[in-house]
Amino acid sequence: MFADVILPLPLDGTFTYALPAEWGYRVKPGCRLTVPFGKKKSYSAIVLRLHDLRPEGYEVKDAIELLEDAPILLPSQLRLWQWMADYYLCPIGSVYKAALPSGLKEEDEESGYKPKMVQMVRLTEAYAAEDRLVGAFIELKRSPKQAVLLMKYTEMSKVAASLTMKDPTLCLEVEKQELLKACDSNTTIFNALVEKGILETYEKQVDRLDVGDASDQMVLHLLSPAQKFALDGIYKQFEEKNVCLLHGVTSSGKTEVYIHLIYNMIEQKKQVLYLLPEIVLTTQLVNRLKRVFGNRLGVYHSKFSDAQRVELWQKQLSHNPYDIIVGVRSSVFLPYQNLGLVIVDEEHEQSFKQQDPAPRYHGRNVALMLAYMAGAKTLLGTATPSLETYYNCERGKYGKVELFERYQQVQLPDIQVVNVAEERRKKMMSGPFTSVLLKEMHDALQNKEQIILFQNRRGFSPTVECHTCGWVPRCPHCDVSLTYHRRLNQVTCHYCGYVEPLPRKCPNCEGERLDNVGFGTERIEDDIKQVFPDAQVARMDLDTTRSRTGYEKLLHDFQNGNTDILVGTQMVTKGLDFERVSVVGILNADTMLNMPDFRSYEHAFQMMSQVAGRAGRRNKQGRVILQTKTPDLPVVQQVVANDYATLYREQMEERRLFHYPPLYRLVSVYMKHRYESVLNALAYEMAQVMRKVFGERVLGPDTPPVARVQSLYIRKIMLKVELNANLSEARIRLRQIEKHFLAQEQFKSAQIYFDVD
Ligand code: ADP
Ligand code: ZN
């Protein structure tokens, strides 16, 4: 027998190994083997298929060890991996690396995952009868301590009742440690009972999973008429279509609608995957879902320990998996035995896209494929649909249901645009705040209401600059200036993580005055403290949410009103539901609007509408102050008017004109190299070869806005293909071109990769 296996290395295709005859039929697809490869002794590889065709042209090596009899992957997972490698033009080994928690892919057994085992106690076979148990107490007449222990065991396990009723399920499991503690006994006494053959121990694997305290009762909120109408609409769409969009304004109660759908699914004994774009959001949601679904709910994301993730994986493979999984994009990799529904909440979110490393996949799109392969339905929910999704609704591929009424008819927020350029000219600004925003903040604080401020830059200031000569600290490895973090008194690179202390003087002219240019969240936090010294301010960005407890505390404090003002990056824009927020400030819309990306207006609209939606949720209309230098820009007006239809129409017009998604398929080819001259040659030649194959559909090579990261120069070529083109053919050609260049001596140390869609 031979096995084709996948290695956890960024390598294409599979590798074939011979299997020792004595393993027989124990090896199955989805099992792990250790195999020898390259210079390093061994890797843990996944079996993709088994066959008896001896490969020709090289000597086949033997697999070393079979790591487990039961596969750790279902066939459907392997199919999804193959689809991802193919669609996202990346090695299947990279998919393997991304998919498994490290405990399941450890090459080195020692550091691999070890389940947590505890010692349990039970009666031996010989004493597991009513009269035998009575007999045991008589035997123990002269050993009172042992009798006490046995008595405690019978009490804790309720074994007597179980024996009387002849129903083993009535007997409870008892942990040895707890038993000894309960009767103040010790191991010596316990061992005596074991030696007499009365008690025995056995091992049990325990959950490290945090199940929390939750009732098993499922209590659903009653839906409002509008919500009920939407729910019925979704069921109706699902009769004909596999995918449905729930386009519902913020606070319309989309989550309540999802809960009813989930309830219905698990009544039918099907599993549900609930995908969220951001870990921060899981906390609020999980609390809400736990109240309804209790311990049927599992949570999966990277803030959990690896051991917990392995445990959840194993549980999903067992006969007793969670019915509902809530998680971020990586949850598409979990085993699902009986998937019925996938919910992608905030489907428009960019954070569903993995940028680095490969696979550079979009969580929503993989979820759609996962559902499709499982014959499950997908519900995409958002207040601001992605153009991709909306286009698929318009052309009838997806169903669409609208929910344009907020729960309890709370009004949508009132959005006021303030011209920063004008206020600056009139000297009305204080720091990053316009006079209009300051007044709103002042009033809100007076009324004991809360405020959210959104600034899409972390750190203190995006950069510092020498007052005398204009010198700016730059990253030695990347083509960017360094961001100043005042708490640490450091300047850091947000691309590669490079850090250095802020210089005391300008290294260029010895000038002593360094000015802060621009505002990051840290600086805004400081400025608020200047203006409103009594207000409680908190900051939510990458720097304050690195730990799970960090962001949970932030949310908790804001929820409980311990925080008056929350400053944050895009993290504060997403789906958080707070009751007392009356004012939202968008401090600088222009950084979003000026992003050099064809999706920048779409994303700016989504982010601004979403953060605006945090205002005025329950008892009063919220106020949103949108600060910008370009108040007349159509997209700004579309945010104010909450006019998605116009945004969609205008943006689609541009996409049509310039051949961008969703009307064309886009593949970006990235090339990286240490030497710029080599890279230029590669980029030029590659673009030429691509033009021979794809003609006018090829653009570039271009130098991206950040053209060097981690000491590697970067170039980019774009390929825009018609929607109806034969994509599998195009993919094959692209991978051939990649191989062709990497095989050349001069380019072999280059990196080439693809970014699809
Ligand atoms: P969305 O997901 O559309 O932003 P949510 O589901 O978070 O909206 O609903 C907003 C708020 O209104 C939440 O606090 C939610 O608990 C409440 N709510 C919505 N619908 C109902 C309902 N049918 N019964 C009780 N509370 C509801
Ligand atoms: Zn200087």
Ligand code: ZN
């Ligand atoms: Zn850098």
